[in-house]
Amino acid sequence: MNRLTDATRRKLLKGAAALSTLALAPGVMLVRPAVARETGKPATSNVRWGLLIDTAKCDAGCDTCVTACRTENGWTGHDRPQTDPQWIRKVTVTDKRSGAALSLPVMCQHCAEPPCVDVCPTGASMKRADGIVLVDKHICIGCRYCMMACPFKARSFVHEDVTDQKPHAPRGKGTVESCTFCVHRVDDGRMPACVEACTEKAGRGAMIFGDLNDPNSDIAKAVSKHVTTRIRADLGLDQGVMYRGF
Amino acid sequence: MTSKPILQVIDGDSAGYFTLVGWFALFVLAGLGAAWYMEHNGHFVTGMSNQIVWGTPHVFAVFLIVAASGALNVASMASVFNKSAYKPLAPLSALLALALLAGGLAVLVLDLGRPDRLIVAMTTYNFKSIFAWNIYLYTGFFFIVGVYLWLMMERRMVRYSKPAGLFAFIWRLALTTGTGSIFGFLVARQAYDAAIMAPLFIVMSFSFGLAIFLLVLMASYHWTGRPLGDYVLRRLGKLLGVFAAAVLYFTTVQHLTNLYASEHHGVEGFILAGGSVYTALFWVGQVIIGGIIPLAILFHPVTAGSRSWIGLASALVIIGGLAQVYVIIIGGQAFPLLLFPGMEESSSFFDGQVATYAPSLPEVMLGVSGVALALILVAVAIKILPFLPQTLDDASIDPHFKAEPAEADASDEEEEDAAGVGETAEATPGT
Numbered sequence A: 001m002n003r004l005t006d007a008t009r010r011k012l013l014k015g016a017a018a019l020s021t022l023a024l025a026p027g028v029m030l031v032r033p034a035v036a037r038e039t040g041k042p043a044t045s046n047v048r049w050g051l052l053i054d055t056a057k058c059d060a061g062c063d064t065c066v067t068a069c070r071t072e073n074g075w076t077g078h079d080r081p082q083t084d085p086q087w088i089r090k091v092t093v094t095d096k097r098s099g100a101a102l103s104l105p106v107m108c109q110h111c112a113e114p115p116c117v118d119v120c121p122t123g124a125s126m127k128r129a130d131g132i133v134l135v136d137k138h139i140c141i142g143c144r145y146c147m148m149a150c151p152f153k154a155r156s157f158v159h160e161d162v163t164d165q166k167p168h169a170p171r172g173k174g175t176v177e178s179c180t181f182c183v184h185r186v187d188d189g190r191m192p193a194c195v196e197a198c199t200e201k202a203g204r205g206a207m208i209f210g211d212l213n214d215p216n217s218d219i220a221k222a223v224s225k226h227v228t229t230r231i232r233a234d235l236g237l238d239q240g241v242m243y244r245g246f
Numbered sequence B: 001m002t003s004k005p006i007l008q009v010i011d012g013d014s015a016g017y018f019t020l021v022g023w024f025a026l027f028v029l030a031g032l033g034a035a036w037y038m039e040h041n042g043h044f045v046t047g048m049s050n051q052i053v054w055g056t057p058h059v060f061a062v063f064l065i066v067a068a069s070g071a072l073n074v075a076s077m078a079s080v081f082n083k084s085a086y087k088p089l090a091p092l093s094a095l096l097a098l099a100l101l102a103g104g105l106a107v108l109v110l111d112l113g114r115p116d117r118l119i120v121a122m123t124t125y126n127f128k129s130i131f132a133w134n135i136y137l138y139t140g141f142f143f144i145v146g147v148y149l150w151l152m153m154e155r156r157m158v159r160y161s162k163p164a165g166l167f168a169f170i171w172r173l174a175l176t177t178g179t180g181s182i183f184g185f186l187v188a189r190q191a192y193d194a195a196i197m198a199p200l201f202i203v204m205s206f207s208f209g210l211a212i213f214l215l216v217l218m219a220s221y222h223w224t225g226r227p228l229g230d231y232v233l234r235r236l237g238k239l240l241g242v243f244a245a246a247v248l249y250f251t252t253v254q255h256l257t258n259l260y261a262s263e264h265h266g267v268e269g270f271i272l273a274g275g276s277v278y279t280a281l282f283w284v285g286q287v288i289i290g291g292i293i294p295l296a297i298l299f300h301p302v303t304a305g306s307r308s309w310i311g312l313a314s315a316l317v318i319i320g321g322l323a324q325v326y327v328i329i330i331g332g333q334a335f336p337l338l339l340f341p342g343m344e345e346s347s348s349f350f351d352g353q354v355a356t357y358a359p360s361l362p363e364v365m366l367g368v369s370g371v372a373l374a375l376i377l378v379a380v381a382i383k384i385l386p387f388l389p390q391t392l393d394d395a396s397i398d399p400h401f402k403a404e405p406a407e408a409d410a411s412d413e414e415e416e417d418a419a420g421v422g423e424t425a426e427a428t429p430g431t
Helices: A002-023 A064-073 A115-119 A145-149 A193-200 A218-225 B015-041 B056-071 B073-079 B084-110 B115-123 B130-153 B155-184 B197-224 B230-260 B262-273 B277-299 B307-334 B361-384 B405-419
Strands: A049-054 A088-095 A101-107 A125-127 A133-135 A207-211 A241-244 B343-347
Touching (some): A049 A218, A064 A088, A064 A101, A064 A193, A193 A207, B015 B084, B015 B197, B056 B084, B056 B155, B056 B197, B056 B361, B084 B197, B084 B361, B155 B307, B230 B307, B262 B277, B262 B307
Antiparallel strands (some): A088 A101, A088 B343
């Protein structure tokens, strides 16, 4: 029953996508739905999901993306900052000499060469063929080696019981979790919650999500036009998350 | 002239023995209780956090695992390097190695977020992970040292114990390389990501393992009233001095190499001169208490020959070793990750801030229970199987021993005591 519903929903979404493409001029439409993954078909390496963040459009006082992620994925805390999870956070970066500062969101960078996947003893930390890095909650033993290995502090350990979980974002005490690129949305042909909120709620459009392998995607066009960089690019991890303006 | 040493089980029926085992059991139970408390509530009840993801349990676990491979030193010296004086001690050395590894792994497993999924860790592997290799290295160590032990203690198989000892020696080097590489392979963190971690951990293992071995040896001979000559203690004491010096040397190279690269000045300044608890633990704990003082004791002509001083030096090496592992594991995490080198970072997730950490009681209880588990295993094993030589007096160990009348009398008396201690000898240790 659910499968039928999902399939119907996907058809509708595809239809809506087609309609919106017709209705809006390219370039104006920043939150264009991606193509949904067909039910039963595995993710393919023909697609490489990426996210481009324009720090010039990102404001230090705005955390709409963080709130949207928390609401979407249900990683509410217990008012214990040291142990509460953070899948995405706003980081302020300040030049020590000049005092010039910028603010940007940092989440799992979805590396092509993810250190967390390398070090995971059981393979719970894994990368999908389309570049999305995930934790398989069924085989994560909670050793936290991935947290030691991640250069971006992108992962959180679930330190206490979880309640009100979202069906699309399962969590578990004693396991590790991080940004999933809203894989449930992406597989449905939708944008990650943070990207959608940045454009629709905050009206900033600082985040562009899409398929880096598709030369016609907004992100591929933006990346070919502007110089982008990655956090700790020296590590050679080929992250899917890129930044402009630092 | 040395005689063939005779291994003999201990009586283990005194009130002292049961009190000792009782205390160890109590600590093990307390550790199990702590693990249950942590797993039941979640790790927020500990001092660990999303900043310090490995805490005090890991300090004890890594210390015990490193010491385990080092405890096998004495057996290796007998089997691999043909030091006949150590042959009688080889079974105890192998037993202690197994017990320490069991203690360390128990702590490591009980601290997992999902220890109930241990079976997953044993059946689902990612072979690019050094952790996955370590699972093989650790289980392999149990098997190989177990077989080695059997070959040494089974009279008919003794001739095979030499090649087994060599294999166990190579395996233990691989094991400690694997343990050091847990940190050496971490490219993300400033304090790690260094090839020297593997050899550093190997010399640490030599030192910590031998220190524990010396204390266990002295305690077991003292409490069972068996003769333990100065010859073996002095030799092992001198060796401990060499190992403690080697740890200091590798530590110096580790920090000098980092200090040469300006990118590491931040973390080096934090550990060596930051004024934090890690700075104190490094200089006072590791360098002075765990390095310089034991070296002075073990090489000073007055103290080097005294078993009390050798015992004290061993205890100091252990304290310094724990401090060293604490600084490596927790100090290394306390220094913030550098997402934007050269820039200042701040966030609600403690970016750019030195992480705070204080060991919680459950963590300490779990960690100490690993030590207690190792010691209870040894205490019970030496009662069940003949691991301990009946005597380790100089006459039976020292190849150049010349009996003096007074000492010969003492030796006779002690042999009489020992004869009443246990059953008839069952085994003689092999090469």
